[in-house]
Ligand code: HEM
């Protein structure tokens with residue numbers, strides 16, 4: 001009996017034998033994750049704009065209120081997504097994004113041992129760069145909140161640390177947006193955050209371990225249906 005072999009080699013090698021049940025795309029983010037991401041983008045941008053409009057004029061009441069409301073709405077979005085949305089999808093992606101695994105350790109050890117020789121790595125849902133960026137962003141947002149509250153309670157007298165936290169966050173987000181929109185090898189991820197799916201060829205090249213796990217899950221689901 002002939003069995004269908006699915007391969008996860010990078011797309012630059014010969015095309016993989018494809019199971020006819022599988023399309024050209026693979027599901028990457030649930031609707032809840034996408035809505036939450038764009039909600040965070042909108043509310044973070046509002047915090048940034050109201051902050052810039054306010055400048056050092058902390059007395060300007062409505063702007064300060066709008067500034068703080070924007071930050072509260074970031075957190076409210078997370079809570080609403082966890083309670084009313086696809087909780088498991090959000091939690092699974094959060095775990096995949098924040099937990100370093102054996103692949104990450106092997107990547108660091110490999111680059112220390114052979115700094116000029118890069119082996120192709122079979123990444124899971126997120127690569128080590130995305131994980132570092134996620135931890136850094138979390139730290140930057142925490143710093144924004146702590147320094148913001150500090151500046152607020154001091155009537156704008158201690159604005160320096162808050163301004164520094166703003167600059168650090170913008171540098172990190174600049175890198176993130178560059179990867180998402182401009183960098184040719186990573187921008188094919190954008191449809192994943194808009195429509196929920198990415199091309200299989202891109203996933204096979206950049207997140208082959210994740211793609212393999214998704215296919216195994218799909219095959220299990222298919223078996224339990226028939
Ligand atoms: C996502 C989180 C936040 C972002 C992106 C943000 C952004 C900004 C920006 C761009 C400014 C003007 C530039 C400057 O620092 O001088 C500012 C000012 C200010 N922010 Fe925030 N902020 C955030 C969170 C908060 C929080 C949680 C509070 C207080 C509860 C706060 C209170 C203030 C105050 C009082 C000012 C005016 C005085 C100062 O510049 O420190 N911010 N913010």
Ligand code: HEM
Nearest residue numbers: 040041044097130133134173176177180181189190192193
């Ligand atoms: C216009 C602005 C933005 C664009 C175009 C954008 C785009 C994207 C895309 C395409 C992904 C999916 C990456 C993948 O499939 O691996 C993603 C993921 C993510 N985004 Fe954004 N994003 C933007 C702004 C933001 C902001 C403001 C934040 C947080 C303050 C943020 C936080 C995240 C996080 C934590 C992830 C998951 C991990 C990662 O891929 O880095 N994004 N974004």
